[in-house]
Amino acid sequence: MDDHERHLGDAVELTGQAMKYDDASWHYGGDFPDDLPDEAGATHAGMFLAWALLNNLGGSLHVDDFAEEVAKLRAREVTPGTYFLANCDGKLTDEDLDEDGNAFAAAYFDTPRGGYIDDYIEVLAADLPSVYHAPDTWESFDRLSPVVDSAFAKWRDSR
Numbered sequence: 001m002d003d004h005e006r007h008l009g010d011a012v013e014l015t016g017q018a019m020k021y022d023d024a025s026w027h028y029g030g031d032f033p034d035d036l037p038d039e040a041g042a043t044h045a046g047m048f049l050a051w052a053l054l055n056n057l058g059g060s061l062h063v064d065d066f067a068e069e070v071a072k073l074r075a076r077e078v079t080p081g082t083y084f085l086a087n088c089d090g091k092l093t094d095e096d097l098d099e100d101g102n103a104f105a106a107a108y109f110d111t112p113r114g115g116y117i118d119d120y121i122e123v124l125a126a127d128l129p130s131v132y133h134a135p136d137t138w139e140s141f142d143r144l145s146p147v148v149d150s151a152f153a154k155w156r157d158s159r
Contacts, residue, residue, distance in 0.1 A: 019094040020091060020092070021092040021093065021094075021109050022091070022109070023091045023092070027041030032132065036133065040081075040136070042084050042090050043134055043136040044116075044120050044131065045090075046079070046082070046085070046136060047120070047136075048092070048109055049088065050080035050083060050084070051144070052105075053070055057100055058070065058098060058101065061095050062096060066087050076138050080141055092105075092109075103159075104152060107155055108148075116151070119147045120144060122147075123143050123147055124143060
């Protein structure tokens with residue numbers, strides 16, 4: 001794993017109490033693989049957001065404003081990364097998650113403290129040229145989801 005990949009999921013505080021957990025634009029510059037489209041820089045965050053939404057941890061932005069789009073995600077008519085790019089402009093923020101979703105994201109998605117990126121790489125990208133080569137597919141989601149489920153259960157039990 002190169003230094004660029006180590007920063008996947010590094011959260012940054014925005015103004016006031018707002019939090020940006022990730023931004024696809026942080027990834028598709030610099031060391032990003034030349035053989036991939038920019039959209040590949042959003043797959044890891046899209047997978048996390050899709051997991052959160054499908055586990056009823058979505059913020060009101062998605063629950064209320066994007067209900068039709070979330071229904072398409074639930075029906076698997078759109079992939080996690082595609083949903084994320086279309087509805088979040090490639091940015092994962094605290095608005096995307098409810099209170100429990102944000103607490104879990106702070107504990108698990110945030111690289112210095114959490115293990116999401118390590119789990120993501122282990123499950124989806126260990127044998128690939130980079131973390132960005134993990135495909136934005138429901139097959140990938142189905143492989144990753146039980147690992148995130150387990151991390152969530154451990155996190156919830158430790159509260």
